[in-house]
Amino acid sequence: MNSLPGTEYIIAGLFLLFIAATIAGSLLAVFTVRVIRSVCGLALTSVGLAGLYYFLNSPFLALMELLIYVGAVCVTIVFAIMLAEPQEIVDESPRHSVLWSIAAIIVCTAIFWSAARLGVLGDWTTPAIRLNDGTIQDIGVSLLSTYSMAFEVISLVLLVAILGALAIARIGRHRHP
Amino acid sequence: MNIIELYQQPQPYLIVAAAVLALGIFGLLRRRTLIGMLIAGELIFSAAMLNIMAVNRFYSADPTVGQVFVLFIMGLAAAEVAIALSVIIAVYRNYRSIKTSELSELSG
Known part of the structure; x- marks a missing residue:
């Protein structure tokens, strides 16, 4: 099966690379500090997450992550940055800012520590049997049978969101011609 | 735990999801512009999706459910981004700024 020598090391290296990304x-x-760089960070995170989804046995979601996040969300945010040109200048009083970031770091470390501890040490039970393999065929069947109502409602939500976005952006345009 | 079989263990995925969640909340607290806060919110969404996918792969009897659920989350996140960005652009037209410290008309 493994024709290439050291395939498992390549796979492990790819996994670590995606985690690092x-x-x-x-x-x-x-x-x-600059918002455009943090959009690039979001795109890099999405690429890494797509790789992790591939390792989690769902190539379909890996593709969807790349298409929706890198292709749609990041590009839309870049458009908004070009239209609204945010310049993030640190002009608050430094003492207040330092106190606030120390508090934020403490809170986030606590969240990370507790969530990671729960994930590693938690008493998770592995199921005895698997009902299916979670392939693209299984996803399609369950989208069109069990979750068909939710599927249709999601499409309605997207339609309403697009119309609402157009309406909101248009109102502001009339006020300041 | 061998490093070659690391990707067949649930723990790395859960730890990465916890790290992304913590960084997203940190960004939500630290960022001073609306777009920065939106990006941090997207990181929180991504952490939730990775967590659901990891639990779905290793601890679920029906691995389809988590994938369908993550697809729905992606749709909702896309709708949220569209709405939030149009609100941000409308706010920028009215205030000429999207810094959260300057959007304080109601605070008196």
Whole structure:
């Protein structure tokens, strides 16, 4: 089966690379000052997450993550940055700002520690049997049978969101011609 | 735990999801513009999706359910981004700024 020698090392290296991309992208998205760089961080996070989804046996979601997040969400945010030109200048009083970031770091470390501890040490039970393999065929069947109502409602939500976005953007345009 | 079989364990995925969640909440607290806060919110969504996918892969009897659920989350996140960005652009037209410290007309 494994024709190439050292295939498992390549796979493990790819896995670590995707984890590193996810973490580095999140750090970039949060800690950079310019907003355009944090959009790049979000895109890097999405690429890493797509790889992790591939390792979690769902290539369909990996593709969807790339299409929706990198292709749609990041590009839309870049358009909004070009239209609204946010310049993030640190002009608050530094003492207040430092206190606030120390509090934020403490809160987020507590959240990370408790969530990671729950994930590692939690008493999770593995199921005895698998009903299916979770392939694209199974997703399609369950989208059109069990979850067909939710599927239709999601499409309605997207339609209403697009119409609402158009309406909101148009109102502001009339006020300041 | 061998590093070669690391990707067949649930723990790395759950730890990465926890890290992305914590960074997203940190960004939501720290960012001073609306677009920065929106990006941090997207990070929180991504952490939730990775967590659902990991639990779905390793601890669920029906691996389809989590994938369908994550698809729905992606749709909702896309709708949220569209609405939030149009609100941000409308706010920018009225205030000429999207810094959260300057959008304080109601605070007196």
